[in-house]
Amino acid sequence: MADVIRVLIVDDSVVVRQTLTEILESDPGIRVMGAAGDPFAAVEMMAVEAPDVIILDVEMPRMDGLTFLEKVMSQHPIPVVMCSSLVEAGCATALKALDLGAVSIVTKPKFGVKSFIEESRILLCDSVKAAARVTPKRVAARGLRTERKLSADAVLAKANSRAMARTTEKVALIGASTGGTEALREVLIRLPADAPGIVIVQHMPEKFTAAFAARLDQECRITVKEAENDDTVLRGQALIAPGNRHTLLKRSGARYYVEIRDGPLVSRHRPSVDVLFRSGARYAGPNAVGVIMTGMGDDGAKGLLEMKEAGAATIAQDEASCVVFGMPGEAIRLGGADRVVPLSAIAGEIVKRCQ
Numbered sequence: 001m002a003d004v005i006r007v008l009i010v011d012d013s014v015v016v017r018q019t020l021t022e023i024l025e026s027d028p029g030i031r032v033m034g035a036a037g038d039p040f041a042a043v044e045m046m047a048v049e050a051p052d053v054i055i056l057d058v059e060m061p062r063m064d065g066l067t068f069l070e071k072v073m074s075q076h077p078i079p080v081v082m083c084s085s086l087v088e089a090g091c092a093t094a095l096k097a098l099d100l101g102a103v104s105i106v107t108k109p110k111f112g113v114k115s116f117i118e119e120s121r122i123l124l125c126d127s128v129k130a131a132a133r134v135t136p137k138r139v140a141a142r143g144l145r146t147e148r149k150l151s152a153d154a155v156l157a158k159a160n161s162r163a164m165a166r167t168t169e170k171v172a173l174i175g176a177s178t179g180g181t182e183a184l185r186e187v188l189i190r191l192p193a194d195a196p197g198i199v200i201v202q203h204m205p206e207k208f209t210a211a212f213a214a215r216l217d218q219e220c221r222i223t224v225k226e227a228e229n230d231d232t233v234l235r236g237q238a239l240i241a242p243g244n245r246h247t248l249l250k251r252s253g254a255r256y257y258v259e260i261r262d263g264p265l266v267s268r269h270r271p272s273v274d275v276l277f278r279s280g281a282r283y284a285g286p287n288a289v290g291v292i293m294t295g296m297g298d299d300g301a302k303g304l305l306e307m308k309e310a311g312a313a314t315i316a317q318d319e320a321s322c323v324v325f326g327m328p329g330e331a332i333r334l335g336g337a338d339r340v341v342p343l344s345a346i347a348g349e350i351v352k353r354c355q
Helices: 014-025 039-048 065-075 088-099 114-133 180-188 209-219 273-283 301-309 326-334 343-353
Strands: 005-010 030-036 053-056 080-084 104-107 171-176 197-202 223-226 237-240 246-252 255-261 288-292 313-317 339-341
Touching (some): 005 014, 005 039, 005 114, 014 030, 014 114, 030 114, 039 065, 065 080, 065 088, 080 114, 088 104, 088 209, 104 114, 171 180, 171 273, 171 301, 180 197, 180 343, 197 246, 209 223, 273 288, 288 326, 301 326, 313 326
Parallel strands (some): 005 053, 053 080, 171 197, 197 237, 288 313
Antiparallel strands (some): 246 255
């Protein structure tokens, strides 16, 4: 039991509590220690046994999830994963949860949809494991179920030769996961108004990325928007991959643009950083800069190496400034990073490498 992550579910729906319990306990590295119908019941359970991770709903009777989150983070911080339906009107609430200290947001499973339930199991269990890594607490490492993990081949074949020749126009591709929402903000607010065009994959649920992009757009000198199919990659603008859709960089003549498409989970994610980086290697090559930032797992590590092999400049965030060093750490281990820099230096590196 020493390696098992203890999870407390807090949700007012009996059906949701049962479904989440079944999903989480399908992973031998996770144990649901309790399922509470509201924060008051959760506090009583926590007095008996402290969880490693809390799965928390937003709207509940007696006390809402954000109020409970704020109390937890100010009194006895425990990693919290918000589990919400994330309807359009609720995205601001989800962003507030991240501001209050939630590690990540996941979408509630759609009951009765087999494929969605299976993908939800992978994403939810990975979110719990990532959350447990954010603190000095133990992390599940032994006896975990291994899932078949698809590579970027499932969406885009690897190019057989180096990408087209250099041009005067450069593009930057950025990938991030756990801890990435705040890390991306730190990078983007430092960029000048005429920064090179940027395409970003941040692991997020569907319907959340538009609100996230809108908030960044208000704070940054560059324009930030959720990517739409066929959007041109423009200087002074960052495009954020929509949740639950793969985003690829493409090129037509001198014009770079993005393609939004469906597909299976790649490296356990959709959107996948590996898919974005492979497309950058194939269609931009030496005209691109690849940046991999904080996040659990290895999504983007192989893709960053492919970008480097195609002539792109590649950057990894250093361990000291990461919330979770998994993704950049694996990219460094594979030899995919030209430079390893702290979060505060990434914006400057992007501008420098694109000159």
